[in-house]
Amino acid sequence: MIRIEELSKRFADVTAVNNVSLFIEKGTIYGLLGPNGAGKTTLINILCGLLPPTGGKVTIGNYDIRKNIHQIKEIIGVIPQDMAIYEDLSAYDNVKFFASLYGVRGQELKESVMNVLEFTGLKDAAKKYPRTFSGGMKRRLNIACGLAHNPEIIFMDEPTVGIDPQSRNHILESVKKLNKQGCTVIYTTHYMEEAESICSKIAIIDHGKIIAEGTNEELKSLIKDKSRFIVSMKTDYPVDTEKLSRIQGVLHVETLGNKVFIDNDRGVNNLTQIISYFIGNEIPVNNLELDVPNLEMVFLTLTGRKLRDH
Amino acid sequence: MNSLRIAWKYIKQNLKRPIALSLLIVSPVFLILILGLALSGVFSQGQVTIDMKIGYYCEEKGNLYAGFKMFLQQLDDFKVTSEETESIHAGEEKTRQREYQAFIIIDEKQKSLELVLNNNSGVQAGIIEGILNGFLARFDFYNLVFRYKPEALESVITSKEADFITHSSLNASRQPRAIDYFGITILTMAILYGSFIGSFGVIKEKSLKTLNRIYTAPVTRVQFLLGICLGTIIILMLQLLILLLTEKYLLNIYFGENVPVVIALLFCESIFALSLGVGIAHLLDNINAVTGILNGFIPCLIFLGGGYMKLPDTGLFKILSWFSPLSWVNKALYEIIYSTSHHYFFPALLFCLVPGIVLLGISTIKAVRRKTI
Structure with a gap:
């Protein structure tokens, strides 16, 4: 469905997309996971025709992006990261305007607009103005505006940024429904939980490069030799992370509130030394758990950096 | 078709802003009344008396x-x-x-x-x-x-x-009263301020990020530009019509015997206003720069066109006013209204249409060259 070959994009002396090659099959929810500034939005902007690539080749459907961008635009829907809606037009008029740009008209247009407003849970607010909406409702309207023309491929660029958990769940469920209806979804996020829960395939992107690609399980298998202990302290005592890091087998230590996250080499049995550190420093421990590998750990292992600030 | 849809959307957005609309129409009328009445003494000195x-x-x-x-x-x-x-x-x-x-x-x-x-x-x-x-x-x-x-x-x-x-x-x-003078100059001034309508069409789309959304649809940059121009000129024509009717029938401002020529000239000034606003907003990516330039440039053109006060017909002001399309439009309008001569008509057309076409032309060339892919 989408074939990307050695794609690159440079802005002056910054390489935002660096030699990216991907193949996205029809009917998948493809996740692009990476921290802010990794190059996800630039990649999406190239794929939807907003930016010309510096090098490489992209084919969407059977169309070459350099030669047939008009045809490509007719089959894609874009939900941008920034809220791109008109506050002075009603929700209905917003969706109607954007759908009309794709040639949808007459009764079909009216039905499509109402269907998509119902799909995003905004049917009752159709005649209301977005300035009266909550952040979550605006996000859903932002999504509705990219769906009313029934696109085959949907690009969603961080659609859940800055919204409440309820709206986030609604959006994630909507993405799954769209996929069930046959849409191919390219979903960028820096929330690993989202990528884990909805994406059938994930590419981890950092500094414009794809550093790993596969299904959720395939990616986690990259760190099957690693484990994570989560130590819960009674209160947030000061922890000497450097001292903990010097314990054999400890790869990374991080503290958050009263919790200490310790990534380990699974092949080394160092639990006794770790517990000894807390006892030796008279730090009362409430709980100790062994965490299963997740995409956050995958990213940390591959890049040495966190995916996002907690 | 997409240009028409963009134009219609823009008109709808503007019509839904009653405050902005009233500013476009009510304030010029108010200004005409204030200046016309306050300065009626100044103008009556120029009236022929035989005594x-x-x-x-x-x-x-x-x-x-x-x-x-x-x-x-x-x-x-x-x-x-x-x-x-x-x-x-x-x-x-x-x-x-x-x-x-x-x-x-x-x-x-x-x-x-x-x-x-x-x-x-x-x-x-x-x-x-x-x-x-x-x-x-x-x-x-x-x-x-x-x-x-x-x-x-x-x-x-x-x-x-x-x-x-x-x-x-x-x-x-046939001698213009103060209200006649300001009726014309403030009308042409209000039309020139219509540049902001054109520029907002582009600026707002940029700042709201809806412009990128429009470009991800099968809409070319030229289609967008055309849509905003169409929407703006229709709004300006609506403003012109309302102002003209209000001035002629409520304020009894004299527009001469050749009203169609007056309207044609004002239409050309609208073209200049829209191209100034849309052109600058389209050419510059910085929103603050666009509003800054228009806020500085338009009052200068109005001043040199005699919109704020009658300028002397000699010296530096005469030379500077030569560069203001508004000055030519105002001269041509007074000439058409108060005499049968059309001496300034074609220069006024040229001073409105040539810069307008140049600005829109550059914007179009930029739009064509700046292909998304």
């Missing part, structure tokens, strides 16, 4: 006498007072004693007027002679009407315009 007293006598009173009496009423505007004497002798005596600057003997039989002047009449003698010639010419015209279409005579005589024979130097109704 003289004349006497007249008629032996057998007929049509000529009746017409002359009506004509004298019109001379009130020029501060010409008149008095009917009991005899020719009495009139001649008062003229000799300089009570009258002129004495007129009406001869119904000969259908002629005899003018008696004193030694001190001077320039006023020439003026009164011109007035009488004007009257006789008009009287001849009335006679012709009476001969060939008597039923139309009353409407011809009582017509407010009474413009069948033009004596532009003496006809007070």
Whole structure:
């Protein structure tokens, strides 16, 4: 469905997309996971025709992006990261305007607009103005505006940024429904939980490069030799992370509130030394758990950096 | 089609902003009233006044006498007072004693007027002679009407315009009052401020990030540009129409006999305004720079066009005003409205359309070259 070959994009002396090659099959929810500034939005902007690539080749459907961008635009829907809606037009008029740009008209247009407003849970607010909406409702309207023309491929660029958990769940469920209806979804996020829960395939992107690609399980298998202990302290005592890091087998230590996250080499049995550190420093421990590998750990292992600030 | 959809959306957005719309229409009218009334004294100084007293006598009173009496009423505007004497002798005596600057003997039989002047009449003698010639010419015209279409005579005589024979130097109704002057200059100023409507069309789409969303649809940059231009010109035309009707019928501002030409000229100024706003907003990516340039540039053009005050016709201001399309439009409008000459019409068209076409042309070239892919 989408074939990307050695794609690159440079802005002056910054390489935002660096030699990216991907193949996205029809009917998948493809996740692009990476921290802010990794190059996800630039990649999406190239794929939807907003930016010309510096090098490489992209084919969407059977169309070459350099030669047939008009045809490509007719089959894609874009939900941008920034809220791109008109506050002075009603929700209905917003969706109607954007759908009309794709040639949808007459009764079909009216039905499509109402269907998509119902799909995003905004049917009752159709005649209301977005300035009266909550952040979550605006996000859903932002999504509705990219769906009313029934696109085959949907690009969603961080659609859940800055919204409440309820709206986030609604959006994630909507993405799954769209996929069930046959849409191919390219979903960028820096929330690993989202990528884990909805994406059938994930590419981890950092500094414009794809550093790993596969299904959720395939990616986690990259760190099957690693484990994570989560130590819960009674209160947030000061922890000497450097001292903990010097314990054999400890790869990374991080503290958050009263919790200490310790990534380990699974092949080394160092639990006794770790517990000894807390006892030796008279730090009362409430709980100790062994965490299963997740995409956050995958990213940390591959890049040495966190995916996002907690 | 997409251009039309963008235009229609933009019109709808603007019509939904009653405050902005009222600012576009109500404030110019308000400004015209304030300036027109406040500065009426300044303009009345420029009005032709003769300030003289004349006497007249008629032996057998007929049509000529009746017409002359009506004509004298019109001379009130020029501060010409008149008095009917009991005899020719009495009139001649008062003229000799300089009570009258002129004495007129009406001869119904000969259908002629005899003018008696004193030694001190001077320039006023020439003026009164011109007035009488004007009257006789008009009287001849009335006679012709009476001969060939008597039923139309009353409407011809009582017509407010009474413009069948033009004596532009003496006809007070053709001298612009303060409200006429500001009616025109503020109308052209309001149209120029319409540049902001055009620029907001582009700026708002950029700042709201909806422009990128539009470009991800099968819409080219040229189609978008065309849509905003169409929407803006329709809004400006609507504004022009409302202002024109309000000024003409509510404020009684005089727009001359050639209103279609006036509208054509204002339309050309609208093209200039829209191209200025849309062009600058499209060419510059920085929103603050766009508003900054327009906020600085438009008042300069208005000032040089005499929009804030009448500028002197000599010196530096004259040279600078040459560069303001508004100055040409205003000159052309006054010329079309207050005389039959069209001397400034084509220069005004050129000064509006050439920069407009250049700005839109550059924007279009940029839009064509700056392909998304």
